[in-house]
Amino acid sequence: MLTIKVLGSGCANCKRLEQIAHKVVEDMSMQAEIIKVTDYNDIMAYNILSTPGLVVNEKLVSAGRIPSEAEITTFLTNALMAE
Amino acid sequence: MNILSFLTDLLYSGLGNLASYLAAHVLLCLLPAFYIAGAMTALIPKETVTRFLGRNTPKLISYPAAALAGSLLAVCSCTIVPLFAGIYKKGAGLGPAITFLFFAPAANILALIYTGGVIGIDLAIARLILSLAFGIGIGIIMALIFRNEDVEHDKATDAMFAAQGKMRCVALIFLLVLVSLLLSGTLKVGLLTDTYATLTVPISGMDKFQGFLYNLIPYDSTKGEEGVTAQGAILIALLVLIGITSWKGMENIFDGFNIWTWTSLSLVALTLLIAAVGMSPRSVGLDILINGKFFGVLTALVILGWILKTKLTEDETRDFLWESWKFVKQIFPLLVVGVFAVGVIRALIKPEWIETLAGQNTLLGNLAGVVFGVFMYFPTLVEVPIAQMFLSLGMHRGPLLAYLMADPELSLQSILIISTIIGKLKSWTYVAWVALFSTLAGLIYGAWVDGASIGLVSLYLIVFLALLSALLWFVNHRNEQKSASVPADC
Numbered sequence: 350m351l352t353i354k355v356l357g358s359g360c361a362n363c364k365r366l367e368q369i370a371h372k373v374v375e376d377m378s379m380q381a382e383i384i385k386v387t388d389y390n391d392i393m394a395y396n397i398l399s400t401p402g403l404v405v406n407e408k409l410v411s412a413g414r415i416p417s418e419a420e421i422t423t424f425l426t427n428a429l430m431a432e
Numbered sequence: 433m434n435i436l437s438f439l440t441d442l443l444y445s446g447l448g449n450l451a452s453y454l455a456a457h458v459l460l461c462l463l464p465a466f467y468i469a470g471a472m473t474a475l476i477p478k479e480t481v482t483r484f485l486g487r488n489t490p491k492l493i494s495y496p497a498a499a500l501a502g503s504l505l506a507v508c509s510c511t512i513v514p515l516f517a518g519i520y521k522k523g524a525g526l527g528p529a530i531t532f533l534f535f536a537p538a539a540n541i542l543a544l545i546y547t548g549g550v551i552g553i554d555l556a557i558a559r560l561i562l563s564l565a566f567g568i569g570i571g572i573i574m575a576l577i578f579r580n581e582d583v584e585h586d587k588a589t590d591a592m593f594a595a596q597g598k599m600r601c602v603a604l605i606f607l608l609v610l611v612s613l614l615l616s617g618t619l620k621v622g623l624l625t626d627t628y629a630t631l632t633v634p635i636s637g638m639d640k641f642q643g644f645l646y647n648l649i650p651y652d653s654t655k656g657e658e659g660v661t662a663q664g665a666i667l668i669a670l671l672v673l674i675g676i677t678s679w680k681g682m683e684n685i686f687d688g689f690n691i692w693t694w695t696s697l698s699l700v701a702l703t704l705l706i707a708a709v710g711m712s713p714r715s716v717g718l719d720i721l722i723n724g725k726f727f728g729v730l731t732a733l734v735i736l737g738w739i740l741k742t743k744l745t746e747d748e749t750r751d752f753l754w755e756s757w758k759f760v761k762q763i764f765p766l767l768v769v770g771v772f773a774v775g776v777i778r779a780l781i782k783p784e785w786i787e788t789l790a791g792q793n794t795l796l797g798n799l800a801g802v803v804f805g806v807f808m809y810f811p812t813l814v815e816v817p818i819a820q821m822f823l824s825l826g827m828h829r830g831p832l833l834a835y836l837m838a839d840p841e842l843s844l845q846s847i848l849i850i851s852t853i854i855g856k857l858k859s860w861t862y863v864a865w866v867a868l869f870s871t872l873a874g875l876i877y878g879a880w881v882d883g884a885s886i887g888l889v890s891l892y893l894i895v896f897l898a899l900l901s902a903l904l905w906f907v908n909h910r911n912e913q914k915s916a917s918v919p920a921d922c
Binding site: 362392393397399414415417 | 478482505513514515517518521522686747751754758761762849852853
């Protein structure tokens, strides 16, 4: 099972990214846990300079923007293959 | 009796202020400003600036780069806080981080454009230059005061700041055309404001409509209030339409563009064109004055449309529209409420109060401006209409600048967030320095407005900076001696 983390304090883009992540997971009908990380010290542990950030299985895959659904699908597929 | 009519008066004052505000100021200045901010967020890769903020960058580059990052990248708190934490903990250190923190709210692109459009270019430029000088100044001071703690950076590498970003040429052109759209709509030069042709549309009754509006929303031009014209009413109606179509077209933009997206964009273009021309209603019809602004705005819009359609990728267009819409959604409602509240408050404040307190460029007046800025928290950009209210009530431009510098920097909310990252002591030291520098900024700018020569003003500035650096050198020197006297092995 994949662990997906959405890094962000709760600004508009972070919420949007969380929605898209949920949608992609549903569309791919896969098992995944989506966690919101809102504490800045925890967010900074991932070495990002702007939110929202997306972390799949503890690996940072995107930061500072909202990736498209297609991109997120690719991230998740790659992570599944690596498992 | 009086309570009811008093309340109605307040309500009218608020609504009147809001209506005249939307009609007069928002369109040619704020609308392009939102799109510029959106384009900057979406199209400038953050790495173009952040790579100068790493730990190994010389101070001469990292401080200005931090200010630049504040101005270009940080309109939204989503960027400000992580970038601040990143620069502080893993990058250039406390000094540039503070410079960034100071500069971002005071001189980001939205705040500058808005100040320039509403209050005056002179105040916008003063805000920019003084924020730059003082932002870097406070950064250096903080770095010196806390330099012992600043060395304990964590051991991560510079990798986070190493990424290279390249901005696409066409994105840069897009941004420049957006800026020229703003300038052609707001600059007051003869070439743009002269009328070149007059078109008479045979719509009768527009003059009556305008008279009706003046009756509905009475105004007193001696108090700096503005009425709503017939043109203003049309523009407000268009704004409402833009709001509705954008809600349908932009909110779901990640599911793809739809007909509403393009409708709302066309409406924005139409609105800007109508806002650019002059209108004078007469009994026989409506005179439309085609001026230079109209041609400037038209040209810019055509180029923008062409780049948007043919040169930008779909992802870029989507990001650009989404970021712009996000700013509108985030800031505009607060601005509407704020402007309404300003209208209500204006009816309550007596001009004599402001005049006694801050009508002159005195130390007390400037302090009053700063204290008001620190203890009142207004959402982003609302400080500008509030400043305009003070100006029309007789506040001197010096204390006004002091207020404008202090208010966005210091709010309880931002102090709390900062203190979770750098600790309470550093936060409050920062607050004290901002208060001091804002007061000085007001005094210096006020002296200039009152007619002191540039030479004298720069002399003040230089004397102050010299005193400050002497003090810092002294503190630094003493600390060095102290640390030298301590045995190395303890």
